[in-house]
Amino acid sequence: MKRNERLVDFTNFLINHPNKMLNLNELSKHYEVAKSSISEDLVFIRRVFENQGVGIVETFPGSLGGVRFTPYISDERSREMTEEIAELLREENRILPGGYIYLSDILGLPSNLRKIGQIIAHEYHDKQVDVIMTIATKGIPIAQSVAEILDVPFVIVRRDPKVTEGATLNVNYMSGSSSRVENMTLSKRSLSIGQNVLIVDDFMKGAGTINGMKSLVHEFDCFLAGIAVFLEGPFKGERLVDDYKSILKVDRIDIANRTIDVKLGNIFDENEPK
Amino acid sequence: MKRNERLVDFTNFLINHPNKMLNLNELSKHYEVAKSSISEDLVFIRRVFENQGVGIVETFPGSLGGVRFTPYISDERSREMTEEIAELLREENRILPGGYIYLSDILGLPSNLRKIGQIIAHEYHDKQVDVIMTIATKGIPIAQSVAEILDVPFVIVRRDPKVTEGATLNVNYMSGSSSRVENMTLSKRSLSIGQNVLIVDDFMKGAGTINGMKSLVHEFDCFLAGIAVFLEGPFKGERLVDDYKSILKVDRIDIANRTIDVKLGNIFDENEPK
Numbered sequence: 001m002k003r004n005e006r007l008v009d010f011t012n013f014l015i016n017h018p019n020k021m022l023n024l025n026e027l028s029k030h031y032e033v034a035k036s037s038i039s040e041d042l043v044f045i046r047r048v049f050e051n052q053g054v055g056i057v058e059t060f061p062g063s064l065g066g067v068r069f070t071p072y073i074s075d076e077r078s079r080e081m082t083e084e085i086a087e088l089l090r091e092e093n094r095i096l097p098g099g100y101i102y103l104s105d106i107l108g109l110p111s112n113l114r115k116i117g118q119i120i121a122h123e124y125h126d127k128q129v130d131v132i133m134t135i136a137t138k139g140i141p142i143a144q145s146v147a148e149i150l151d152v153p154f155v156i157v158r159r160d161p162k163v164t165e166g167a168t169l170n171v172n173y174m175s176g177s178s179s180r181v182e183n184m185t186l187s188k189r190s191l192s193i194g195q196n197v198l199i200v201d202d203f204m205k206g207a208g209t210i211n212g213m214k215s216l217v218h219e220f221d222c223f224l225a226g227i228a229v230f231l232e233g234p235f236k237g238e239r240l241v242d243d244y245k246s247i248l249k250v251d252r253i254d255i256a257n258r259t260i261d262v263k264l265g266n267i268f269d270e271n272e273p274k
Numbered sequence: 275m276k277r278n279e280r281l282v283d284f285t286n287f288l289i290n291h292p293n294k295m296l297n298l299n300e301l302s303k304h305y306e307v308a309k310s311s312i313s314e315d316l317v318f319i320r321r322v323f324e325n326q327g328v329g330i331v332e333t334f335p336g337s338l339g340g341v342r343f344t345p346y347i348s349d350e351r352s353r354e355m356t357e358e359i360a361e362l363l364r365e366e367n368r369i370l371p372g373g374y375i376y377l378s379d380i381l382g383l384p385s386n387l388r389k390i391g392q393i394i395a396h397e398y399h400d401k402q403v404d405v406i407m408t409i410a411t412k413g414i415p416i417a418q419s420v421a422e423i424l425d426v427p428f429v430i431v432r433r434d435p436k437v438t439e440g441a442t443l444n445v446n447y448m449s450g451s452s453s454r455v456e457n458m459t460l461s462k463r464s465l466s467i468g469q470n471v472l473i474v475d476d477f478m479k480g481a482g483t484i485n486g487m488k489s490l491v492h493e494f495d496c497f498l499a500g501i502a503v504f505l506e507g508p509f510k511g512e513r514l515v516d517d518y519k520s521i522l523k524v525d526r527i528d529i530a531n532r533t534i535d536v537k538l539g540n541i542f543d544e545n546e547p548k
Contacts, residue, residue, distance in 0.1 A: 001322075004281060008322040011285040048275075048282040096440045104439060104461055108429055110422040136411045137430060138438075141418050148384040155382055156411060164412075164477075165378060166370045187378055203438075 003041070006031055010041055014057070014069040019151045021066040024059075042067060053077050070125070071118070071149055078122045081115040082264055086248055088112070089231070092258040099253045101260065103231070107141050107202060117145025119247055120200060120228045123267050124150070129225045130195040131155060133213055135184065138202040142230055146200055155190040157213060159183065169219055173212030174240070184212045186220075196225040204229040207241040214241065232265055277315070280305055284315055288331070288343040293425045295340040298333075316341055327351050344399070345392070345423055352396045355389040356538055360522055362386070363505075366532040373527045375534065377505070381415050381476060391419025393521055394474060394502045397541050398424070403499045404469040405429060407487055409458065412476040416504055420474055429464040431487060433457065443493055447486030448514070458486045460494075470499040478503040481515040488515065506539055 001009065010031075014022075028035045039059070046057040055071040073081075085106065094102045106112050120142070132154035134143035140156060147154040161168045165187040172181050191197065197217045204210055210227055217224050224243075232246035234253070246265030253260050275283065284305075288296075302309045313333070320331040329345040347355075359380065368376045380386050394416070406428035408417035414430060421428040435442045439461040446455050465471065471491045478484055484501055491498050498517075506520035508527070520539030527534050 002318075003278075004318045005322050007278060007281045008285045008319050009326060011282045012289060012322070012326070012328055015286060015289055044276075044278045045282050048279050048286070052283060052286070054286055096438065098437055100438045102438065102440055102461075102463065104430070105427070105463065108421075108427045108464075110418070110425060110427070113418070114422075137414070137432065140411070140414045144384070144387070144415050144418055147382075148388075151384060153379070153382045153384070156378070158411065163372055164370065164374045164376065166376055187376075189376065189379065190382075 001031060003037075006033070007041055007044065010038075011045055014045065014067075015054075018055070018069055018071050018149070021060070021068050023064070023066045025063075027067070071121070072125060073118050073122050075122075078119050079264070079268060081119055082247055082268070085112060085115060086262045086264070089248065089250075089262045090260055092260075094260065095253060095255060095258055099255055101231070101233075101250065101253070103138065103202060107138055107230075113141050113145040116142055116230055116247065117149050119267075120146045120245075121149040123228060123245055124198060124226055127198075127225050128196045129198045131191060131197055133157060133186075133191075133197050133199050133217065134201055135159070135209055135213060139200060142200050142202055146198070146228075155186060157184050157186045157216060159185070161185045169216065171212055171215045171219060173208055173215065175206065175208040182208075182212070184209075184216065186216055191217075191220040191222050193221040195220075195222045197222045198225045199227045200229070202230045203233060204231070204239075204244065204246070205233045205235045206237075207239040207244065210244065211240040228267075229265075275305060277311070280307070281315055281318065284312075285319055288319065288341075289328075292329070292343055292345050292423070295334070295342050297338070297340050299337075299339075301341070345395070346399060347392050347396050349396075352393050353538070353542060355393055356521055356542070359386060359389060360536045360538070363522065363524075363536045364534055366534075368534065369527060369529060369532055373529055375505075375507075375524065375527070377412065377476060381412055381504075387415050387419040390416055390504055390521065391423050393541075394420045394519075395423040397502065397519055398472060398500055401472075401499050402470045403472045405465060405471055407431060407460075407465075407471050407473050407491065408475055409433070409483055409487060413474060416474050416476055420472070420502075429460060431458050431460045431490060433459070435459045443490065445486055445489045445493060447482055447489065449480065449482040456482075456486070458483075458490065460490055465491075465494040465496050467495040469494075469496045471496045472499040473501045474503070476504045477507060478505070478513075478518065478520070479507045479509045480511075481513040481518065484518060485514040502541075503539075 059067045132143045132147045135157040143154040167188040168185045170185045199213045227244040232249040245267045249263045249265045251261045333341045406417045406421045409431040417428040441462040442459040444459045473487045501518040506523040519541045523537045523539045525535045
């Protein structure tokens, strides 16, 4: 394979193996060229990936030396993508009877989900995350998108146990908005002791559901790596959870004028510790 | 940007814009080189993508000429990936009380989902598919994976209507295994008249649920582009649907010996019309 072709192949290979340590000796054998040629290729790839905001290419020296590609977007790009999605949310025909917001089309389009996944992954790129947790139904596509970028599994909490889940661990929780006691359940096999769990969901009001997932993380003897919600809705009073990050925030839904007041969420707050 | 760097950037760009017609004049402007240089780059990229089974790179001549990258895997690669997933299914600790099979870990790992998405997308690459339909909960990750590769939206049918879905269209259907009448619902906004809908799901026995989704497609005045299920379970008697494709098939679950007899599904049948 000529250098030009190798560069194309190598670029494709790195993109499809994110967050993995790739051995330089094996790459050199695979492409049938000296390690120095592989290193030269990496100079080009690194420069382009960093300039274009694709991600970081790190090389590690030594006999076990390797290269690792970590997808990474800039703060500017994260904010830009968030603004693009905020525009979709501001469309007036989204307001449903009762002041609910229709989100299913936004969360059913792969290009939007890729952006949401990148924005959340960006926020947690320097944290140890072993697994993503969400609750059925609309949180699932978000969990899957984040999991893809971080290259970790995701688990789905349900409100009702199913025969296809085997033994489950169940917790009760208070719904934050309606103060009812509810139940949520997760297959016992889903998590191992000591894993770092990132909770994600599509929408949060009183944070009751999020709080339920937090107690599940605890009951599984796992650690909470973080909480990220796509959209934070208006809520009067104190939320059950305050250690969350939101991408977008709705302060007010004006049903009469059919307008939604959409703002950037607290992940863009300057004083927030990152 | 030098040619080497341009090749890296261009490769990344194509991979991230699947199924899109990209204008050659605009690419030439963007990279500040002659169209002939872009065409030369594409020779390398096309050769590698085709040899490595990444996809097809087509160029279209003329003043409106362009280039389009379509992800595509070979029949061999599709079969190979299916065998890899079959191995996971054969693990003995998957059998749950009642003869159910635990799938949540397989369907919660991005690398498996990418494979399943590629296998299904491969099967429908020459069909017009405008939207993917699935039913909550476990079909969702599969729908999302196929939608990503085909670059189309996906919609989620539910068993219970939610206030966040707006007006819904509901159908009743007979559960194939238990002969109960059930209800399923989809937001009216989800589909437009005349769209070509590919139905996907994780598991099929009597095909009652699939049949329900078929009638939903009909009630929305849409067309059925196909039906693809990840796993076809053992079923005695006649299924409600016979025009489906399955990736894998379980003929027998031997609870005493804890073995699952997993075979390739009918998408690999040679006599099946493709």
